[in-house]
Each structure stands twice: as C-alpha cells, then as structure tokens.
Amino acid sequence: MEKIIEIKNLTYAYPNQTKAALQNLSLTVNRGAWVALIGHNGSGKSTLAKLLNHLLTPSDGQILIDQIPVDDEHVDVIRNRVGMVFQNPDNQFVGATVADDVAFGLENRQMPHAQMQERVQMVLEEVHMWEFAEREPAHLSGGQKQRVAIASALAIEPQILILDEATAMLDPKGRFEMMEEVRQLKADLGPDLTVISITHDIDEAASADQVIVLNDGQLVETGTPDEIFTDAQKLQALGLDVPFAEQLKAKLAARGVAVPTQYETMEGMAEWIWQLISKK
Amino acid sequence: MFNKILIGRFIPGHSLVHRLDARVKLIVSIAFIFVIFLATSWPSYLWASAFTLLVVMMTGLGLRVYLRGIRPLIYLMLFTTALQILFVTTGPIWWQWGWLKITEDGVVNGIAIFIRFLLIILISTVLTLTTAPLDLADAMEQLLQPLKKIGVPVAELALMLSIALRFIPTLLDEAEKIVNAQRARGVRFNEGNLLQRVKAFVPVLIPLFINAIKRAIELGDAMEARGYRGDVERTKYRQHHWQINDTVALLSFIIFSCALAWLRYIFG
Incomplete structure (x- = not known):
C-alpha cells in the first residue's frame, strides 16, 4: 500500500508552554484509508490535524504528505491536497451564502468564473445542498452547515479530508446524516480520498480501517479496530469509551454467555446473536 | 429583544x-x-x-x-x-x-x-x-477599485465587510442566548434607572466579546485551511452583469x- 502521510518524530509545543502538545510522534497512513484518531481532550488530536495542514509549524520532526514535505515553501501545494472540516459549524462559514462559502476556496486559487460555477454546483449536489445554494447560514441547521463545510473542503478536490470533531456540535440526527454523507463520498471516491476523522464517537471509530490512539501528546497505539478495541481495560484506563459491541460482549460474558473472543462489529455481533438464538 | x-x-x-x-x-x-x-x-x-x-x-x-x-x-x-x-x-x-x-x-x-x-x-x-x-x-468594492492604485486594500476591506455582515445574525443569536442565561440567573435588564440598565449589560458584553474573538481565531484557521492568503489576487464567484x-x-x-x-x- 502506498503511504499518503508519513510523520517522522514530530514534536510540537505551543508558544509559552513547556510541555509539548505532541511528543516524538511517528506514524504512517495508507492512501485511501479511513483513519479514526481518538484520545481524550488535550491528547493532541486537533494539534496534529492543524500540523498536517501547516496551520501550525512543527517544533521538531517532519511530515510528508504525498511525498511532499509540509513546510512554508510547499504550503499551497499541501493545502490543495488537504481539506479540513472543523468542529464549530458557524466559525468556518466564510461566505455570505452557501454558494459563496463553497466558492471561497476556489476564489483563493484564482479559478476562472465559469469553472467555479460548475464546481460549486457539482460539490453542492454531492452533499445534497444545491437547493440551498442561495441560503444564508443563519437559515441553516448545524448539520446543513457542516455539509456545506464538507462541500467547501471537497471543492478543491483534496486527497485527504480531515474531520476535526466535525460532528461534535451536532444533534444525533445531524451527526448521523453527516457521517452518512462522508461515507457515501468515501465510497464514491474510493482510494482517491483518504479520510482522517478525529472523533469522540467510538462507534464511528470502530468502523474505520485504521485507529490511532493518542494520549498526552504521545502515540499509544495504532492498528485496525479489532487490534485496538479488544483491550477494553486499556482503553478505559486512557479515559476512552469502548465500542457498543464490545460493551455488549463484556456484559454478556459477565452473565456467563460464551462470547466470541475476536473483535466484532455491530453487524458481526447482531449476526452472532441471531445464530445463538436460532441454535436454541 | x-x-x-x-x-x-x-x-x-x-x-x-x-x-x-x-x-x-x-x-x-x-x-x-x-x-x-x-x-x-x-x-x-x-x-x-x-x-x-x-x-x-x-x-x-x-x-x-x-x-x-x-x-x-x-x-x-x-x-x-x-x-x-x-x-x-x-x-x-x-x-x-x-x-x-x-x-x-x-x-x-x-x-x-x-x-x-x-x-x-x-x-x-x-x-x-x-x-x-x-x-x-x-x-462598493467595485466602485472603489481605482483606490487600489494608491495602495488602499479594497479587496480585503470588502471581504471584511462581507464577513461582518455574515456574522451579524450569529452574534445577535449569541447575545440573546447570553441575555437569557443571565436572566435565568436573576439579572433584570429592564428595571431600574438608565445607569443600572447600562450596568446590567456589561456581563452580556464581556462574554460576547470573548466569544467573538474566539470565533475570529477559528474563522482565521478555516480561511487559511482553504487557501486564503491576503497577499494574492482572488477571482470572484459573485459577478454582476x-x-x-x-x-x-x-x-x-x-x-x-x-x-x-x-x-x-x-x-x-
């Protein structure tokens, strides 16, 4: 598998702070993967996201995106490859209307007007927001604003989409719809889009291809969900939740039911329960 | 209100x-x-x-x-x-x-x-x-174009103006939320003399300003992440014929x- 992100010995300390927000972090992400970045508050997740887009400059170490070093010299190229969706729906809505907001990134790249119109319509249709193109943000729900934010990020055709707790401020319905939208996009674009989702939603992380666990600015572990989530005690010690399927397994085991030892997704557990019931 | x-x-x-x-x-x-x-x-x-x-x-x-x-x-x-x-x-x-x-x-x-x-x-x-x-x-931006020649940052001013317009409803919503939160804690905004009423608004303005600055910082990040860099010419999506x-x-x-x-x- 081709690597799209390579992080080597990355350290970052915020100005005027002695303790580094990220310490000696090294990891790689494969092209086309869906990566979940988890960790409790202050573990350095958002700092890492900002470093990937050169919104912050590393104190030490190096990041390569698509073999290109992330530094002052390559900042434009990097930002053409990395799109970001932030947490607060209002604070990333730059344009006066939905269409203006999507066009903002294109205007910055001096795209000609005709092409810009085409692109704005295309990405807004992709996230099912085209009918709202002329709406002002004050007349949109949080979930709709976040879908516009996705469209704005996608408009520049990035290879990597970073969701920095993008669903944290939405209600459950908005959260579900937004994640469905991203899943659909990922399914359409396949290996052309790498998704890095910083999340508190452990069930969302459980469906990722790769999970990265950060704690106090250090990499705890990285691997597939089944490698990470089977060690419930370790996750809980880090202040993290355990996916629902694993919680269910633990509770069933406590009642003396012989549960599968390997990691199971929600669907896997449902399947297993059906089999268990039909055997009786 | x-x-x-x-x-x-x-x-x-x-x-x-x-x-x-x-x-x-x-x-x-x-x-x-x-x-x-x-x-x-x-x-x-x-x-x-x-x-x-x-x-x-x-x-x-x-x-x-x-x-x-x-x-x-x-x-x-x-x-x-x-x-x-x-x-x-x-x-x-x-x-x-x-x-x-x-x-x-x-x-x-x-x-x-x-x-x-x-x-x-x-x-x-x-x-x-x-x-x-x-x-x-x-x-205004288009009519002020000639001023660009004498170094007036017309495009930046216009972007500031449009962002300010876009955030008016957001900040009004926020002000209303803060007022309601203060009311729930027993602050009375429409009682007492003028001085007392003005004083009652100070605890509304402070969180409003702090949040506005926080928003500005996050908006700045979002704009940069989307490739904004004040020093280069931008094309315009909105065109008037x-x-x-x-x-x-x-x-x-x-x-x-x-x-x-x-x-x-x-x-x-």
Missing part, C-alpha cells in the same frame, strides 16, 4: 428598482445628494420631488415603509428647518419678538431645506430597502440632472 433591530432594512422584491445593479443605485444615491443643490426655485423642487416620487412608486413598497425610514430623522429635519427660519433674517419681517424674527426669506429657505432633506432621505431609503447588504458591499435596464436608469438620472440644471438656468 434583539429581533427588533432591523439590519439593513432590506425588503426583498422583484420591482424594476430591486433588479437594478447595486452599482447604479449607489452611484445615483450619492450623486443625488449633490445634484439636489441645483434646485433653487419652486419649479425645480417640483421636478425633483416628482422624480423622487416616481422612483419611490416604482419600488412597489408601500409609503408606510418609507415613513418608517423618515421617522428617526424627523427631529434632525425639523431642527435644521427651525434654524433656517430663525437665523435667516433678510426679506420682509413677518413676526418679531425681541431679537427673534421670522422673515419671508427665512421661511422660504426653511421649507427648501426641508424638501431637500426629505428627498435625499427618500432616495437613500430606496437604496437600502431594495438592495441586499451583500450586493451593496460588492458595489450590467444590463440594458441599468444603462437606461443611469441615463434617466443624467437627463433628470440636466433638466434640473436647465431649470436653475431659467428660474435662477
């Missing part, structure tokens, strides 16, 4: 005036302020008033909307008129009391000033009622102004 504050007072519509390019409306509104000084005789005032009324009728918005636009300025208008009446002391004296006197010239001047004032307010109300704030901001109607409107205004100049020449 805050929804009473109307922003921009824009009323959407489909009238001919609504559909005019914001640039035409802006140019005409500003030019009108100067052109109106050509009116010095009754026929010219009649002519200017007829033009203004025609424009007002063409917006398709009821007269009541315009009266609401005039109301906040009525005292200023009356004050200016009163000054003219009392302090222009030439011409036949109509009434005198000590050093105070009202003369014919004073009254004529006062009425003239009142009409000028009224017409200027009506025309600028037409502008704000029929033009979306964003279009107005775009029009000058149409035949716009040319006709501008020509009509020029004809109106020439006629006004001609009336001045004839009647003095």
